[in-house]
Amino acid sequence: MADGGWLSRWPVIRQLKGEDGRREAARSARTDVLRPRVEEADSVARSVCPYCAVGCGQLVYVKDGKVSQIEGDPDSPISRGRLCPKGSASKQLVTHPGRQTHVLYRRPYGTHWQRLDLETAMDMIADRVVRTRRETWQQTHDGKEVRRTLGIASLGGATLDNEENYLMKKLYTALGAIQVENQARI
């Protein structure tokens, strides 16, 4: 069929040459070159599903800087390549249009969001932490040294990485923030 010419590719002509009209003759040029898109991935990362705690292995395929597929890792002795509906929806989780990619800011008593650049937002948050910490610092409580602030609290989800939890606890503890909690309590 490589011999070009629309006429020779015209399925009716191919039918006349003896090809089956419900098989070969019906195939389009696109069909002939169809391959699984994961074959064209630029990279594959071995990951873990972010939903429940079973810890199913995931393979994350990336093509042109975008996730092109996420599916089960057959090597995982936990999941053997299988995924539940949530795990199977992981690509949508990371690519869906409702995902926010900009910093948003709501000023006190404000009625709408406004954009803020990341650096400004980080500076503003750091300023607030430092200010609130100073303003609410407790050196002692009932005569005992406590070295803490009850003015700053934190609640983390349980999809945080261990390394993230570690830095959070480390920083908060050094700052004297003790109301540091997690989904694990809930």
Place this chain on the structure above:
Amino acid sequence: MAECHPVGYQWVMEARDRGAKVFHIDPHFTRTSATVDRYLPIRAGTDIVLLGALINHVLANELDFREYVLAYTNAATIISARYRDTEDLDGLFSGFDPETRRYDPASWSYEGDEPGEGEPREGGIRHAEAAGSDSYGARGAGASAQPPADPTLRHPRCVYQILKRHFARYTPERVAELCGISEEEFAELAEAITANSGRERTTAWVYSVGWTQHSVGVQYIRAASILQLLLGNMGRPGGGIMALRGHASIQGSTDIPTLFNLLPGYIAMPHALRHDGLDHYLEQEGADTGYWGNRRSYLVSLLKAWWGDAATEDNDFCFGYLPRLTGDHSHYATVMGQIDGTVKGYFVVGENPAVGSANGKAQRLGLANLDWLVVRDLTLVETATFWKDAPELETGELRTEDIGTEVFFMPAASHVEKEGTFTNTQRLLQWREKALDPPGDCRSDLWFYYHLGKLIRQRLGGDRIDRPVMELTWDYPEEGEHREPSAAAVLREINGTGPDGRALSSLRQLKPDGSTTCGCWIYCGVYAGEVNQAARRRPGSEQSWIAPEWGWAWPANRRILYNRASADPDGRPWSERKAYVWWDADKGLWTGLDIPDFDEHMPPDYRPPEGARAEAALAGTDPFIMQSDGKGWLFVPSGLSDGPLPAHYEPHESPVPNTLYGQRANPARRILDRPENPYNPPMSSRFPYVFTTYRLTEHHTAGGMSRPLPYLAELQPAPFCEVSPRLAAEVGLVNGGWATIVTARTAIELRVLVTERVRPLRIAGKVVHQIGVPYHWGYGGGGMVTGDVPNDLMPIVLDPNVFIQESKAGTCDILPGRRPHGRALLDLIERYRHG
């Protein structure tokens, strides 16, 4: 399990295929119920009656695995003569103070171990107020290594006899009366689990938040532990009690806790009123025998990891830098602090309390009273948008223009856009490779906290308040265009280093003198040999069924905890079928399929010399090495806040009385009696129905990671309740129509699914209807599908040990049709509150 952990459930299906008999006990007929041998519907909040009756069945018929029980549990240990049981005090244990509603556990001690005057070493009011039991869960409270014991089990004060007496009233008749499980069904269950336990066989229990989210949740697990210890099912393959955890790294979030009462590795946060310096703290916290005897090494290595060279022997290794607790600083206390105005700034990181925590209104009122709020997430969850779409705006309780909270929404990187480890439900750490950079302003939480820490340090001076921050080791290699801190470097810090600066390979290398560092002692070894062990990916098909070279499990890559118990006291497997680890006398070490959870060179005939410490204080026959006496605790002499043994108490909100004891509900449960948190009166005709919440396969928690996804949202597009045909007929509910569920907190509207999967139960002579409510929906949150918030119905009433809310059993009323809106909603609730 099929519902919430479908991929894990493949192994249950496989076990069934090989002949395992599977029971499902749940108030709600789920996908699991549909695929097991026997489904037993139970009234929510009564599992201790069932488990207690199973324990009674085992004890009364002497079906326990006696050799195991004698050798490996504290069945023979003799308890203080001051102890009084619920049998004696009509539902209370000795030591209860009605004033503070707290227990003094002194009388629960082993004989000869009773504390003197004043605050006991572990337990007690201050301990209880700060959720101290949380740390004991893995830790083992103080008790002596060789307490008095009666191996004949005849002593009236030995644990075995106390147990027998305590559980005698937990009969099949009581199960039928309180749980709604018939005597025949109970007999089938009891027969199955006892027949399937012993040398040749093991039985496993699997639970989830259906056991924990109760005002007596910890004691549910305790009850199962007693049963499993009696049947010899702990530390053995195919045995155990498995907690199926619902979030990717919720296990990791307790191991390396972002929890108020814990430091990494279940080390208790210091308490201002209980501890002074480092030495005093170590003296007060935990026993000297068993592995906790090494706690100085664990804590000092942690302090060295955090404050590096600044931490020296002379300054208690900066122990004083740790802020002190003075009571309850948990999530719900924090929310009350927000409402009261003490909490000014709040970070919410990958969490959505506005719809995900009990009593959503209290959560939102708290958020509305902050100075500033930082929300980090993938989408605009309700916690970020409450100021413009909270239900309280419609009722007039809040007005956007009056809410002074400054809100920062910081978009987060997804799991494929950062590297790091999750710890799964079996304590397995798995490293995720990064697939690509996060888009736009999205950053990992690692990036956020690292750079925030740097910015804060730039703003601080050197006074005594700021010194802990300035001296903190806070210098990680930065990678890539976003200057992402190296997660591998953080993991290596967690693993710890030796005096030579090299990564440690085992927690046994940790030293009390400050020569080692370790961010989390139970994770020590995850970077052994300078290799990220959590990143190991040897295919399962190329390994044994234990798959030791896939990821890394704490501690020391052991896949079954306390697996010394899989061998008999002499170190031989209980049976060939159940061989797991065993003593190899020729080589003089423990060996087997898994890594032995035991000092590998300690022979079975080892007996500790007088004055021995830590693991050396335990015998070669003591498998439960974290406990001070090396035994599995049937009876808990200290550490728990609500009793040494489980007792059935009705949920805080319950439509029926407790027919077992005069004491209706858990006397030590934590009640937050405030205007924001009104309760339904127990046994109230206004709230005649039991309701329970749960998850569906198609969604995740409060929906933050599922509602915005069309592929998941379309599968379960609306909040609904499940009711029986009988209740539907009584109340006038129509399948596919609307219902309004009312509690003292609020009323929400849901679609109705009338189904025979929900069965009315006959409880104490009357029909009790249960209503099931999946809790995945919220009013916004970028969700494709929105609806009222089921968690808004929930009261805040907490388990006294770990401060988890009772969200699995409450009471409510149900009405046909949609709810009123605006003021009319508040009026409706007022009417219900005041009858």
Place this chain on the structure above:
Amino acid sequence: MARRQDEMVPEAGFRSYYGQPVIKPPIWHEPHMPAYLYLGGLSGAASVLAATAHLSGHERLGAASRMAAFVGASAGSVFLVTELGRPERFLNMLRLLKFTSPMSVGSWTLAAHGGLTAIAAAAAVTPLLPAPMVSRILPGCLGGRVLPFIGDASAMASAVTGPIMATYTAVLLADTAVPAWHEAYRELPFLFAGSALASAGAVGMLSTPRAEAAPARASAALGAVMETAAGIVMESRLGLEGEPYRRGKAGLLMKASRVLTLGGGLLAPIAGRSRALTALSGLAITAGALCTRFGLLEAGRTSAADPRYTVVPQRERAEARRLTVVPDPAAPPP
């Protein structure tokens, strides 16, 4: 306890899954599909009428029928193309020739028939046009000599494609899983042929002077009788599967069709002297033919939408076979 359907999750009984259809209803739209069915049938029968009229010297009737055949085929094609989900790809209809696909056969037939009727119509129209205009459009002798010949030949040829046009659409409907259509595959072609004939007759008698219209009237009458007879046979032969033709909107349309077609058809031969009656008859037949087509589509939809029509006959068939075949040891006990 009494259990109503709406009281609980309906128990998916032996019959169906929540009362949902087993098969998909035809997705074809109104008026496209029924209009095409009418126009295609009209064109097909009209071309036969045209050829026969030509042979028998009914030139006016012939010319009118040629026009009807041409307009039917071309307007029908427009409806057909616009009915496609991707109209720009209508040429893909001629990628293959598949005898298993009535639509493929129909497409080729329509292509041929459309071309033939166009030429035939052109030849019929040319003499009516002013000669200068013709010579401007057509070069040399083409207008004068060749076109009439080709036109006649095309008209004759279209008498071959015409009956196919008039009946293949019956196969098109019958060759589906829609019980009301499939089970009617014997009668449907006659119904279509009759209706097409009546339609062509009606157009013929409406557009032809009374003197030449007798064959058209006869065709109309014969067609109407044929359609009615086929319809009666069909409904009496089909059991449950025929129910959609008798019920609801489809039933109304089919009844209206019956009255209009038969009324119009019987009126046709006797309306000769009255233009009004002729018009009444012709319009009644046309309306009847349209009702037939709309009714058929509607009946097909009803038939597909109710799982009873799919399940019950199949269940009976399966049961009958089970009773006659040696019992399968693996089969569960009843």
Place this chain on the structure above:
Amino acid sequence: MAERMGFFTDTSVCIGCKACEVACKEWNDVPDDGFVFRATSYDNTGSLGADTWRHVAFIEQDGRWLMSSDVCKHCTQAACLDVCPTGALFRTEFDTVVVQPDICNGCGYCVPACPYGVIDRRERDGRAWKCTMCYDRLRGGMEPACAKACPTDSIQFGPLDELRERAEARVERLHADGVLEARLYGESPDDGVGGDGAFFLLLDEPETYGLPPDPVVTTRDLPDMWRWAGGAALTLAGAVAVSFLRVSFPRVPFLQASFLRRR
């Protein structure tokens, strides 16, 4: 040509998780099917269609809850393929039935032709869509997305002959275990569609799951249909002739002349 590949969906181990529905959509980029609370147990996608290529049915019965993942049957004698005029539908080297989206012109004929109600036209797109058994994945030696995801192996993929053997063994095992209602559906090459490339183990009558109890490929009767149509066509021609006969009989002698006459 490659071996014939197929699905064996063993509903006795289906846990109704719908991973198949989602995995299919993720791989094949199938749009959502709307957000409708249907109050039909846990089924909110309703049925197979252009935007749902795997569909999990939930049937609540006394004491049991049946779940079953439905899919295109990839019939041996596929009506959709037979009636497709453009050749958009074709039979692959794996003996599966696939729509080529670059060819389909949305004529819609396949839709009512399918005896299982599988294929449908996506109205906002104009073309017909259905399960391809992940034809692109198959060409790369991968298994279809749904079968790969399925947590309990309820959906099994492989050479059809092998699957048939496995299914027979499974039914025997279930019968031995007392599950007498277990039966195969669509596995027999002798059925009305020549056997399904995707067949099922069911625990109740097929119609309970929304499946036709005795489907027959409509084109089986096509030769007959053509014959009847031929008869009708001839009758039509005859009727026309008769119409002219009665009134123009006298002109018959001129017929020949009329035909030859030039204007």
